[in-house]
């Protein structure tokens with residue numbers, strides 16, 4: 001790639017990274033604009049002032065010559081004729097750049113500087129020239145000139161015209177202005193760059209606060225420390241306020257966890273009793289009408305669902321509080337998985353098979369918690385697939401880890417939702433899920449339990465083809 005293309009690409013990349021609404025850009029642009037305005041104001045004022053000084057001094061010079069000329073003519077005409085006196089006075093005052101000429105009242109030139117024959121263009125000024133000196137531009141040349149009445153011994157001799165070529169001074173002045181403009185633009189660019197770097201440095205602590213805030217999870221709200229040293233006092237104050245807010249949030253979070261834990265615990269016992277009574281009434285209620293029996297069945301199922309929800313909530317509250325204990329031991333997975341599958345077949349009345357190698361696979365886990373995990377996953381596989389579809393459990397060993405896969409050929413989960421199904425109360429299709437039952441907490445408990453045992457859970461799924469949940473546990 002050639003240089004201009006590469007430069008264009010780099011500029012584009014930098015440009016795309018600039019956020020026009022960021023404080024950094026706003027401050028930089030604001031300060032740079034004010035500095036530019038200030039600097040260009042000073043530069044313009046300086047140029048104007050220099051021009052004034054240059055032109056005024058030249059005008060004063062011309063004015064002096066215009067005042068002096070009649071006196072010189074008067075002195076010379078005492079010795080020679082008036083015409084010769086005028087010519088002598090002109091010769092006396094003529095220099096390289098200053099030229100004079102005199103026209104009589106009938107506009108005829110009576111005397112002039114010798115250069116005028118060459119610089120005849122100066123005559124073009126005649127019609128414009130005023131009694132007080134002015135600046136004129138003529139054919140690329142700058143002139144300060146005036147045309148004053150010539151009265152000698154109370155006699156009107158016409159008009160004397162005096163012009164000074166100030167082109168070289170003007171060119172010097174213009175190049176000075178150009179240099180001043182370039183210096184101003186350069187200084188503005190340097191100031192803008194310096195301001196941008198300084199502002200970026202000053203805002204760094206804010207970026208650090210936001211980076212730290214991003215890594216704080218609900219569990220370490222109370223321990224979060226921003227530890228910002230040598231930062232501006234405003235940022236320090238913000239960091240302290242932020243820490244206090246985190247502490248208050250942590251207290252509120254703790255209170256909420258405590259509340260959920262107490263609430264689930266207190267409600268579970270009476271609801272279990274209610275469910276027990278409802279079930280025994282249903283068993284013994286041969287004299288109940290069909291409608292009453294159906295109502296009781298619904299009441300039992302809703303009470304059981306609520307009990308399950310409370311149990312799940314209690315489990316999660318315990319995990320959040322760090323009160324969930326795991327009795328980790330070496331388990332022969334082949335045996336445990338077969339037992340669980342037996343149990344699941346009995347209560348689900350479905351085809352559930354185990355595929356495992358001859359090899360004995362041992363994992364380090366809490367047997368009760370692992371049972372809970374697998375039953376939950378099998379329950380989902382059964383719930384979210386048709387009753388004629390099999391559910392398969394595959395056992396394997398992978399890099400010193402034990403791997404259990406739960407396969408189903410059910411409805412599957414769309415890719416976009418696969419990462420969300422482990423969130424609390426998240427259900428893929430809320431309406432459809434309601435008719436199936438469940439609380440939306442199962443998978444978040446499964447994840448908490450698996451991770452609590454040092455393992456990991458992932459999902460692969462395709463809508464209408466099925467899902468594979470993979471649990472990996474530390475092996476031996």
Ligand code: ADP
Pocket residue numbers: 380381384408410411412413421426427428429433437438439440441442443444467
């Ligand atoms: P629920 O009580 O709703 O089953 P879970 O936390 O166990 O709650 O599951 C969350 C959601 O993930 C379910 O509502 C369901 O939409 C989806 N899901 C879980 N397992 C499967 C599966 N094997 N096949 C299809 N969808 C599933």
